[in-house]
Structures are given as structure tokens and as C-alpha cells.
Amino acid sequence: MKKILLVFFYLSSFWIFSQNCTYKISGTVVDFHDGTIIDNATIQIKSTNKFAISDRKGNFVINNVCVGKITIVISHIGCKTSEKTINIDSDYQGKFLLEHHSEELEEVSVFGKTNTKKVESISETLLSKKVLDNYSAASLGDALKEIAGVSSINTGNAIVKPMINGMHSSRIIVMNNGVRLQDQEWGIEHAPNIDLNSAESVSVIKGAGALAFGSDAIGGVVLLNPKNPVRIDSLFGNTITGFQTNGNGYNLATSLHKTFKKGYYVDVNATYKRFGDFKAPDYYLTNTGSESYAFAINAGFKTFETGWNVFISSISNEIGILRASHIGGIQDLVNALNSQQPLIQNDFSYTIDNPKQEVSHWIAKVNYFKRFEKLGKLTLQYDFQENQRLEYDRRIGDNRFIPAVDLNLQTHSATADFLFDAKDSWAIQSGGLFRFQKNVANPATGVRRLIPDYQKTDVGVYTTIKHEFSENWLFDAGLRYDFNFYGVKKFYQTSRWNALGYDVLFPDLVIQDLGTQLLTNPELNFHNFAISLGAKRTLSDENSLLFNYTMATRPPNIAELFSDGLHHSAARIELGSLTLNSENSNRFSVSFLRENSSSKWQIDTYVNAIQDYIFIAPNGTEQTIRGAFPKWEYRQTDAVLLGFDINFQKEFSENWGYSLNSSYIYAQDSENKIPIIDMPPFQMRNSISYKNTDWHGFSSTLISEFVGRQNRFPDFNFNQFIAETNTTVLVDISTPPNAYHLFHINNTMNFDWGKHSKIQVSLNINNLLNTFYRNYLNRLRFFADDLGRNFQLQIKINY
Template sequence: MKRHTWLLVLILGINFISAQECEKTLSGKVIDFHDGVPLEGATIVFNNRKIVTDASGTYNIEGLCPTSYAFTISHEKCNSQVITIDVSKTSTKDFYLEHHLNELAEVKVAGATTETNSSQEETISNDVIEKYSSASLGDALREITGVSSLNTGSTIVKPIIQGLSGSRVMIINNNVRMQDMEWGDEHAPNIDINAAGSVTVVKGASALQYGGDAIGGVIIVEPNRVPAKDTLFGKTVLTGATNGIGGSVATELVKGYENGWFFKIHGGFKRFGDVETPDYILSNTGISEKSASLAFGVNKFTSGWDVYYSYFDTEIGVLAASHIGNVDDLINSINNQQPDIIRDFTYDIENPKQEVTHHLGRLKYFKRFEELGKWSTQYDFQYNQRFEFDIRRTEELRSKPSLDLELTTHTITSDFSFDAKADYSLKTGILLRYQDNFADPSTEVRRLIPDYEKYDAGAFVSGEYFASDNLTIDAGIRYDFNKIDAKKFYLISRWEERGYNNDFSDIIIERARGSQFLTNPVFEYHSLSGTIGAQYTFGQDNALKVNYALSQRAPNPAELFSDGLHHSAARIELGDLRIDQETSQKVSISLQKNTEKWGYELAPYANFINDYILLEPTDVELSIRGAFPIWEYRQTNARLLGIDAKLYINWLDKWRTDHNFSLVKGQETDNDIALINMPAPNTNNKITYHNKEWKDLTISLESQFFFRQNEFPPNIEVFSIDADQDVLLEINTPPDAYHLLNANADLKFALGTKSNLKVGVTINNILDETYRNYLNRQRFFADDIGRNFLLRLSINY
């Protein structure tokens, strides 16, 4: 490893030595990326010269020629890496070293630690991930301004980025795009947050290397990297919580070798019983989750490969009171304000419930080419099995899932990153994907999602141009092809009611029993996405980012094919074969300042979406069980305007306050009707005391205020059998505003020279506030959860 680096430095060095006037200087600091502390004794090596940083982390290199140099920056416990800088353009540069205990420190040039150059984005670190060890990815992501969640209870949490969720949010787990039936409102990402080292949210479609259809944004889950040195380390996090009387354990063990080999193993287990509101138990809201992952490979500077496998299995109870028989039950629930099933606390998980298993396997290879760049190629395999169990008429039926889907995905990606030049970088790549969905008919329920096969192909080019010391311009373009080939049964009455007999009569294969048509819809979509943007840094600590992103998303299987009674939601969901792609154009700006004393970010955005696909209640349909609301997919033009704002101030040595605010307004542009399920404005304010000298003590108190969502689509009129007349079903009316107070404290104790123990205590909803959240699908049936004490032990060894 070291030899290769030296070779590279030497080659570059020889090229650059010439008889020019060599009077340029380069100065700056080497800083710990993790906590911003300047690093003393870091070395910067180039052309056989070696400079060491002083006690304040500062370096100063004189006598440089006005050309590009390859600098190797290192610090003890860190791997060396090479950064190329054109000294004719740059005279000051701070280098950031990631300096986690025992972990790979990655050299990152300031400003280049992000996924995109000009998009709004934010990363949550290890500390935050640990805090949410017993919760879910969606819970942790709410720490990011502008990210909220669509919940089904407290355990099924789908991230919403700037008002958009589901298929509009792409989740990249270990460089693999998750294929876990993200189309359903009650389908949470199948990821154990404890396996993540960091999570980055890109608030828009600009991260084109991952895909072009992330109209909402991209969530990038990255593992901690393993250093190429002889090392063995691990971490165990134990969490216990009073609400739900349960906890979680997560443990990770990593072995690294000097020659680049590494092994990594992770396991996690989580178990909770029924959670409770301030006033009652939420019956059947327990969860049982298991996860494990294994990785090994060789990671050298010039080349590497790895094998990764992860397993995730979860069983989640769905609130007993949320199973409703018909629209009258729903009306009663909304009016009663109290769930009609409250049982004693239990760990048992009964119907209705979900059981989901996700397997993910990956093979990856990369090779670096001197003075050119890096080539990576990857094959990944995913298998997602989803069961949903309902309360059905007989014992025998209850033991069978009502929904049984198997989604299998194979993907090959290959990309090349040209990063050898000092003034620009380019990345290009291709993707091939095959996906198969199998809906098992042994459920004895009509398939909500049909059997289908899907083929995707994509290619992209993106690049960054470092125009000057403080201006970086980026641009990218991507093309995607999607083909979906389904085999679907339609009740003939439904087929005719949808008017498909005129437009789609050619896709009927045969007439099946039970007055059904078997059809073979085949649709192809060509999508184009692109982005252009710039980042301008000015003054000491200011940056301005401007980004435009064009994004097209092909409809997902639910939007096209949903057809039938969704028992657990007591609603009939109807897709539409005519639904076409939606096209988003988003402009976002981010103005930020980051100093030691204070800093802020103002991030307004405007997202114009043509043919926006939405699901909304439209009517009710009568059946022998009474009336059911019909939810239909529809396309319209929409506009989302919003702003995310953040401010922090370090008042005194040890006191800091953080202030966040986010607002999004979603509207149909043609008729000025508000979009459904838009997050309400909210503001978070936090005061933190941090004493580094005394056990690294951190104490914080956080106030979260959620305004009432005053913009919502109109309610619908339904016929109530109980009332024997049409009544207004307040299915869209949002609940009131609410305020939550949370506290957190962390302490760190050294255990010998290499290990440490962190103890954390969190109290959520200190005031035991009774509230309902507009974006919780169970808000019709019950309050949200009450006070919760959590105790966390995290051991690093």
C-alpha cells in the first residue's frame, strides 16, 4: 500500500518539477473532521519533502512551483491518501482527517466531503445513530432539518424529504439501492440503523450516480470503513426503554490487516412490547427485529474487492384498534378520540401484523488507474419477502397472510471516476437491473400487487469543475429505461368501470374463473434527468450553493396496478394503467456560514412537479360489510415551496444553542388545492452544555413544536349506515399543534487505554403530552406515544 502511494507521489512529483519560478506557498491546517480539532504532528509529504503540522495543526509550505502537486497527508492511526492541488490557483487549504477512534481516517479536502457539490444535504454521524439505536432509520433522520416521516404507529417509519416520500426517496444501503417495496405507505425501509456508520440525506435528485428518479431525495447509508492496518476493534450498544418495556442490542466486530484484508461482522436484536400513550396502552404495537451482516475483502489503495451480505427480519404489530370493518367504524374512531380496543400490556404480536425479511448480497471490485481514476463494478442481489396478516373471518384464514409478496432483484453497476485532474473530475457509469415480483395466491385474497417482471437500464455522466479556489461548478445527465411486464387479474366489472375495455382490450390474455380477465400489461418508460449547480465559498466561512435538478420517475407497481381492498387499512386502493411518468424540476439554494462562534444555513427550494402522482380518498364503495373509502391514484401538476433554516450559536465556552425551522407548502397548481400528507411546519430549539474536561459530559434539552397543518385537501361525504344519511368523513382534517420536550445526557468513561464506555440517558416527551401527528396513519384511532425513558450503554473496544 505504502509503496504504491510513494510511487504515485514520485511519478507526479517528477512530472511537475520544472524550471519555473517556484515561489508559491500553500498553507492551512489539518483538522480532525470528526470534531474540528486541529491535529498536531500530521505529515504532508510531496516530492520527497515532508512537512509536519505544529501544535495548532498549522502547516506552511514554501517554494512551490505554480503547478499541480500530489500531497500525501497522514496522521498516526490514519491511512495516507493523496490529494492533488493546483498551487497556481490555490494558496490556502485545510485538510480534514476523519479521526475516529480505531477507525479509518479518510482524508477529505474541505468542501468535498459531501455526496454532491451544490445540493442541499446533511449527514448524521455515529453519535446520532447510537442515540437511535433502539429506534429506526426514519426516526434518526428526523434530526435533519427538512426531513420528517410518514408513520404507521411508532415502529413503521418512512422518511419524508422536503414533503416527498415513498418511491420518490431512494435509499442507498452500502452502495445498493434498496428494493424493499417502498411503494406502500406502511412499508418501512428494511435497514437496521445500527449497521450504519453515517447516513447522508441529499435533498433532491442531484446524486445522479445512484439513480435519476429521486424527486424527493436520496438517503445514503454508509458503513464505517476498515483501516488497512493490523487492528481488531468492536462496539456494542445496549439500549433499554420504558415505553414498550424493551430494548435493543447491537454489536460489531472488525478485523483489519496491514495488507488490506478485512473482516466485519454485525448483529442486532430489538424487542418491544406494546407502547403506550399518556392515557392508555396501544394494544398490539410490539416489534421484534433481528439483523446480521457480514463483510470481508481486500481494500488497498490501488485495488480492492469485497463481499457483503446482510439479513434483516422484522415482525411488527399493527395497532389492534386500527383494524376497522367499514366506514362507520372509521367515523366512530374519528369521533370517539379513543381506541375501542385497549388490552393489558403484552409482548405478544397478534394480527394485524407484518413480517418482513430482507436479504442483501453484494460483490464489489475496484481498481485505481494511475493519473486517470478509479473503476468500480458491483453485482448485488436482494430478496424481500413481505407477509401481512389480518383479522379474518375464520381461524384458518387468520393463520394465512393476506398479503404475500416476494420481490427478487439483481443489479449490475459499473462506473468510472476520473479524479486525477486538479481542476475537474468526471464520473460515468451504467446500470442493469432485473426484478421479479411474485404474489402468492394461497393467501385467498385477491392480489393487491400483481406478479411482474421489471427491467431497468441506465447510464450517467456527471462532473465537477473547480473553476477557482472558491467556485465549483457541477453538472450531470442521466438516462433510464424501465420496462414492466405484469400478469394481472381484473374483475371484469372493475375493468369496465375503469374504462379499460376501450384502451387496453389488446392486453387481455384470457377470461379466468370468477368473472375475471387475466391481462398482460407491458409498459416502457424513458426517463431523462439532469442537474447543474455551483458552490461558491466567500469570506472566511461562507458558502452559497445553487442547484437545479430535472428528474423523471416512472410509476411504481402500486400506482399502476393497485386494485382491491386493503384489509389492514380498510380501504379500497385503485391504481391506474394510464398513469405516466412524473417530471420534477427543483431549484434549491443554500446559504451557509460556519464559524466557531456561530453559523447558519438558509435553504429555500421550489419543486415543480408535472403529472405528480398522488393517492387520495375519493368516494366510498358499498359491500356486504358496509361502505369502504376508495383511495385512487391520480396525476396532477403540483408545486412544493419550502425552506429549511438552521442556526447555531456557541454562547460561552461550554454552552451552545441550536435552532431549526422547516416549512413546506404543497399545492396543486391548476386548482389551488393543498396536497395531501404535507408535513406541518415545525421548529426545534435545543440548548446543550458540553464539558470536554469532565467525562466529555453533554447535556441537552430540546423543544420541538409542530404547528397544525392548516393546508389540506377537502374531506369527503360518505353514506353512514349508522346515521342512515350522508355524513362528512373527516379523513383529511389534521390534528392540533403540539409541543414536545426531550432531554439527553451523555458521559464517557475510559476503560483502559483503548476502550471506553459511553452512558447515555434520554427522556422523550418529558411532559407526557397527549398529541396526534398528521403524518401518522393511526391518528384516526389513537394518540401518539407518551413519555419514554431510555438508557444507553455503548462500549467501544
């Protein structure tokens, strides 16, 4: 046996020493973007101690390299490490590429809940995954209220639409993993169909300066960002489950992430939520339960040079509408306004009855990108969306199973973008968009269609430029043009058509006269331009100023143009207008940022002058076969909005911290010299937090939320004759509710579970003092109080 081992050792040694290790590898390390040389880069043969350092000309040589397949690792401070595999059977000479500057915006993170991206001239604020997990059972609109200047306009507590500096609905673009959401966003009671659990972070850009997304976002852009894949072999995930006392709700969200060293990745997310009737401080809000299912898969391949991505998501929501809000006529509205509690109150139930909404939304996206050396990055994308919206009225007989609103919206979008970033101080991005939409309003509902059948085509092109003149000055500019075409088929009542004066203004739109009805075929074109100019001035390591001016136009949406009839989930008649023009917004903002290791200040100020601002306002009542209903009409005026947002975060010690969010907006109808309707009042949110890492990462935050009374509101009250009582009464639908002050407390602890898993347990209490209050921007404030005290237990497991 000993002789055999000696022979084996001798033969092995002979093979090793006879291996050809006389070759050399030489080359030059250069920047991928602009081809400039990179000195002091480390070039190493992986899993060996053979390496070289590039010289002043970027050159290097590694001698005594053996035959075979080897992997070269190239690294440099401030660069993303690169690997290259080659076969050695002779001397090798080549060019080795490194990414010497990042295309991602710089993120500055302090101890607080919001981070600020600092490179652009417009204010962009980011909510991290840690913050979003706290809203696992809530909505996008709820989470965004963590950001100063962002509020919401609600229909109860389950339908929450984000509002940025007083702008909402079609004035805000929501981007879900690079896809612009198309989900009938025109309705106040149409919340974005988003599952927060599938997002890694959420960013908010205030104003219309982000022209790459569209010229019509005069309120801002909300970006839901997916997890950025890392090129390592790994498998990890987390599960969040929660329970809450108000609504006896429970939720479950789970995600699994698989990444591969070669660049492939797969992310899978699934969410389920269910809530019963919610409760005001001392009574149940009948028929306010909800149920939601969501699923998403995000898969692809990504290296620095190229990559592709496939994203598929589905979300389905069933949402009950407060039973007491479904009025049968103007008498019911008057009775509700004069009552301190809902006129219909039942015991708790999980049953979701009419009135309700059933909404489902599908997204399918394919994305591809390719980088070109010394030039930039090309991105191509196609996405498809389908939105199905059903709204059920309180109807009798078999009709109760037939929705009063049945809309199907399908959207096809194709985009192409090219980022020229070959030079460090310049970045130029240009792109184009083509989008086609088709909306079908089911005629089998048995009621007049609120929104007609239509086809919409959008074509857009844009260019943005960013130039860093020096370490202290950065300038950016953008230009965008969008063309929008509506092709509509709509029936009008002849009496309505003539009363609106359309028989004189638009006689050519009528294609068929049916006596009491007219079939029309409006074809509308809108040309929209946007310009953005901005600058960032770095005053010191801690202080900077942002300046931005944006001119943007937004065409009227389909509801503003063509609404015609009783909107059942809103319990009002809504009338659009064919005479509406595009809105024209001129917004100027100045932001001051101060940041250091223990504190952060951000003060945003803005003035937004909007010509032909579109809004909906009450104008008396209209009689239907079901009785008289409030009539709301879309109108236009010139408006001026000015305001400020303040965010302050301070870390007093390793254990104690404080944060403040405050905002105020002054909105005036400059044409009629009256306030603008539905604007958020003054708001202030303070929180003081304590954390101790030695106590299983214990943290506790006490939050004070103050919302003032909106004292600036237009008076759209009207007198109405009530036949049942033979009296004329004042219908007060304008006067805002009183100010309110709420307290909340959040507590969290972390525990180890096995070698690689952790459990986070959170216990939160909202409306700690069980305060009665009504929110001016909650459409159901006419009928009931907002939510009372709510205990929330959430368990998060990372594995």
C-alpha cells in the same frame, strides 16, 4: 566463557562491516492521478534514519543502501502516506506514486449534530456515528429527523418512512453500503428495512441532483455509509444495550472490526430489538409491539490502487399494527373518528397478534475497484436482494395463519462506473446500470392480490462533470437516461375493467376472458431523463452559496399502476391507474452556508414544480363482503412545492451550545387550486446543551419540538349512509389535528473501564411532560394518540 563471547562479538562485527551497503536508490515522486511531479516529499527507508527529500523536479537519491528487502515510506503534506517494498541487490531506480488529492468530499464538523459536505452544488448533510448511536433502538426515519427539512410519514411509531421536503416512498432512494434498497417501498406503511447499527454515518442529499444513483429520486437520496477501513493491525468493537419504559423495550447491538496492515478488513454487526405494547399518555396501544433481528458482515481488501468488498446483510421484522385501526367497515371508521380513545384497549402484552407485518430482507453484494495511473478509478458491482413481505389480517379459523398479502421480490443489479480524476480541477464520472426484478404474489392467500406478478427491467447510463474554475467558483453538471420495462400478469374483475373504461382504452391487453374476470398482460415502457446543473460560489472563508437546477422524471411504481383491492394493513381499498404518466420534476434550489469556529448557518430554499404529480386520495367508499371500506385512488395533477430549511448551531463557550432546525413547505395543486394532501406542517426544533469534560464528559441537552397545525389541506371528506343506524353521516378524514409542543431531555456520561475500554451511559426522556398529541402524518391518528412519556437508559461499551 569470556573467550567465547569475544569470538562471537568478533564474528558478528565482521559480518556487519562486510555487508554490502554501497547501493543507491533513486527515483521520482509523482501524483498518481495526473503524473505531475511532487517536490518536498520525504522518502525514508523504514526503521532507519536514511531519508531524502524530493527536489523541484520530484527527484531524490538515497546512498549507502544495504543488500536485502527494504520498505520505502513516501510522505508529503496533504497526501496519503505510501509504502513500497523492494529487494536490493543492485542500484534501484523507479517511480514512486502518491495520492496528492482526496476523492472524498470535504466534511466540516462543528459541535452540533449535523455536518455539511461542502464541495458539491447540492446540499448534503451527514449524521455521524455518535448521533446514530443515540437511535440504536429506533429507525432510520427517526434518526433522519435530526436534519432540517426531513420529516416522516408513519404508521404508528414502529413504521417510519423518511420524507424529504414533502417527498417520500418511491421518490427517495435509500443506498445501503452502495446497494440501492429494493423492498416494496411503494407502500406508505412499508418502512425501509435498515439496521442503523451497521452504518458508520448517514448522508442526506436533497433533491434529484445526485444522478449517479438514479433519475427518479426527485425527493432526494439517503446514503448509509460503512466504516472506512484503516490499514493497520487492529481489533476493536462496541456493544450497545438499552432499555425503555414505554413498550418495556430492550435492545442489544454489537459490532466487531478487524483490520490488517496489508489492507484486509472484516466488520461484523448484529442487532436484536424487542418491544411490547406502547403507551399513549394514559392508555396502552394494543398490539403495537415489534421484534427485530439483524446481522451484517462487511469484508474486503482495500489499498489506494485496488480493492474488493463483499457485503451480506439480513434483517427480519415482525411489527404489530394497532388493533383499533383494523376496522370492519365504514361504521367502525366513523366510530373511531368520533372517539377520543381507541375503541379496543387491553392490558400490556408482548404478544404480536393480527393485524401485523412480517418482513425479511436479504442483501448480497460484491464490489471491485481498480485505479489506473494518470486516468482514474473503475468500479464494478453486482448485488442481489430478496424481500419477503407478509401482511396478516384479522381472519377467523385456520385462515388467521394465512397472510392476506404475500409478496416475494427478487432483484439483481449490476453497475459499472469510471471516475476520471487525473486533473485536479476536473472530475468526470460515467457509469451504467442493469437491473432485473421479479415479484411473485402468492395466490394462496385466499383474497384478491393487491399487487400482481410482474417482471421489471431497468437500464440506465449517466455522466457527471465537476470543474473548479477557481478557488471561488465550482461548477457541476449531469445527464442521465433510464429505460424501465414492466411485464405484468394481472387479473381484473370484468366490472372493474369496464367501469374504469379500460375496455375502450386497452382492449389489446386482455389475453383471456374468464367471464367475471379478465387476465391481462400489460407491457409498459418508460423513458426517463434527468439533467442537473449547479454551481458553488465561495464568498469568503466563512460564507458560500450553492445553486442547483435539476430536471428529473420518475415513472409510476407498481402500486400506483396496478393496486386493486383491500390493503389490509392500511384498512382501505386502493386503486391504481393504467393511465398514469411519469412525473416530471423541475427543482431549483439556493443554499447559503456560513461557518466559523463557533457557529454555523445553513439556509436551504427551493422551488419544485412537478408535472403529473402522483398522489393517493380518498374517494368515498366501496362495498365488499366484509362491509364498506374507504376507497383511495391514485391520481395525477400538476403541483408546485416551495419551502425553506434552516439549521443554526452556536457554541457560546466550551460548556454551552444552542441549535435550531426549522422547516416549512407550501404545496399547491396548481391544476385544481387546492393544497396537496399529506404535506408536513411548519416545524421548529430548538435545543440548548451543556457539557463538562471534567465531569466524566457529562453532557445534557434540553430539546423543544414544536409542530404546527397543517392549515393547508384538501377537503376529501364525504358523506356516507350507515345502514346500521339508517343515517347519513359526514366522514371527516381530512381535517388535521392540532399543533403540539413537546420537550425531551438527553443526558450522557463517560467512564473508563480498564486500560483500553470506555463505557458511555445515557439517560433520555422523550415527551417529558407526557403531552397528548396526534401527528398529521401518522396514518393511525384517526384511532389513537401518539406516544406518551418514555424513559430510555442506554449503555455503550467501547473495547
